[in-house]
Amino acid sequence: MATVVGNGGGSGDRPGARGRATVPGRQGVTGPELATPPLVVRRREEEETVVTFPALVYREFLAASAITAFLMLVSTWVNAPLLQRANTAITPNPAKAPWYFLGLQELLERFPPVMAGVAFPTFVIVGMMLTPYIDKNPSRRPQDRKVAIVLMTIYIMLAVAFVVIGVFFRGTAFTWQWDRLLGHPGVHPGT
């Protein structure tokens, strides 16, 4: 037995209706999600609800406290880096971008600058924003979304790999070096 909450246009009692539903008599409208306001279909047996306060607020409080405690601990023991005063005459070697941009810097090492520095990031950001409009598969079940999941996983793995390479394996002149992991006589690993 499904109960429709909200103004779904009166098409809610179809058994098994999930997500959005098309409204009969409005066939002219191509985008059903434009014609139909957000429709929440709640199945009584499965979708039990609880009051937000305290059930959810309590969890939020716990999560916030936990991360505050964790960050306070880290901040007590690990100091944020502060090197010598900026000096434009001395270029550190290697000069690295912050870690979350090291993927980009890595690409710059491997591809022509116009591609790595401009075309590629633009493609990723625009592609990301357009994802829901490109992926028209209505199902949310993982077994129906193999392509999407594989593509995203490849992307995430590449992104993480590039950051790890940038942080740990790029040494002088941004060339590949093992020293940071394995150490080097007279040189302290890591920054």
Added chain:
Amino acid sequence: MRASGAGPNPLVRFASQIWGSIFRHGLPSTDKVAARTALTNFFLHIHPVRVKKSAIRVSYTLCLGGLSFFLFILLTISGLFLMFYYIPSVDQAYQNIKDLQFVETFGLVTRNLHRWAAHGMVITVWLHMARVFYQGSYKPPREFNWAIGSILLVVTLLLSFSGYLLPWDQLAVWAITVGTNMAKYAPIGGPYTRYVMLGGRTVGQGALIRFYVLHVVALPLIGFILMVIHFWRVRKDGFTGGL
């Protein structure tokens, strides 16, 4: 505590009248009281009164959106304290940071907190994006909220990046030099873009004041407005809920 529960002592009665005028409904003793509390409280109003049980399972959101927001608040507060001591001038900025580290009470821990929370927020926002993707929560009607989220990810990165320059040490200046060098390669107006970002050809006072204003005013404001819209839409569309 009940607002009407006046004690015999006039002082207690007075106190409970004040308390009752601030918190109109008591602690959630029953679902009804809880619902009314959530409805009438400004801060709780961001939530619906009831939520699907499956939607608030920790294993569903992993708290990641909420944690991103909380880190944003933490960064705003710690950043505010740092602002009392920090002067965005190439002659003073580095010394201000040194003072924070070694002279000001709690300066060191505040700076550390701000720095690590910033890294943390980049990570939680990324992971939040991944969880939304893997659960297909970007599908209609939430397409546009995903797009807003994408901009929020970019804003988060820019916030972190703009803050990176402020300590004015070797790490800061050269990371920004490398970072902004990438802009040079745009086929149209690349060097010009970089010039506008830095307010000059090299990373100097022009760049410092630009990054400072972006970091403490413009980007947090943009981020905050986008978050408000993001949350509003989450609220209106409801949580996607369990699979």
